Amino acid sequence: MIHPLIYFWLLLRASLITTGGSGNLPILHQDLLALGWATDRQFAEALAIGQISPGPTGLWVICLGYLTYGLPGSLMALVAITLPPLTVLAVDRLYRRIGDHPAVQGFVHGLSLAVAGIFLVVIAGLLRNNGVDGRSLVIVLVSLGLGLTRRVPVILIILLAALAGILLY
Secondary structure, eight states, X not given: OOOHHHHHHHHHHHHHTSOSTTTTHHXXXXXXXXXXXXXXXXXXXXXXXXXXXXXXXXXXXXXXXXXXXXXXXXXXXXXXXXXXXXXXXXXXXXXXXXXXXXXHHHXXXXXXXXXXXXXXXXXXXXXXXHOOOHHHHHHHHHHHHHHHHTOSOHHHHHHHHHHHHHHHO
């Protein structure tokens, strides 16, 4: 039997940690199948209906909610996928009002430095796990140099690094 609060939390969590579309599919698939609250067939049907329906592809979750928990499930899914973007809008509105306050500026500065630090930890982990050799250092340094110029789009840097990885390895 589906527990409504846990069901809603799983839908909301998947919406919070993905960027929309079908990005939340693996998370929901793993969670709902493990609890026995959904089947592979329900996922397939929800995705198919989401693909043929007009509108954003992320709305397939509402169909999944209906297939797994009826009308309450579809309403919970609707709220779960709508809440994160509405929260962003509320935070943006608040930031526009108090963004010039020194405490807010300090918070944003500290947060930016924390993100940069985490980014460096992730890079070090990737290099350590994949082995550091001359070729990988060349890819990292060239990517860093291109990024620092701020003239090359990030997506192009990623594509060039991927191409270099294919050619060098």
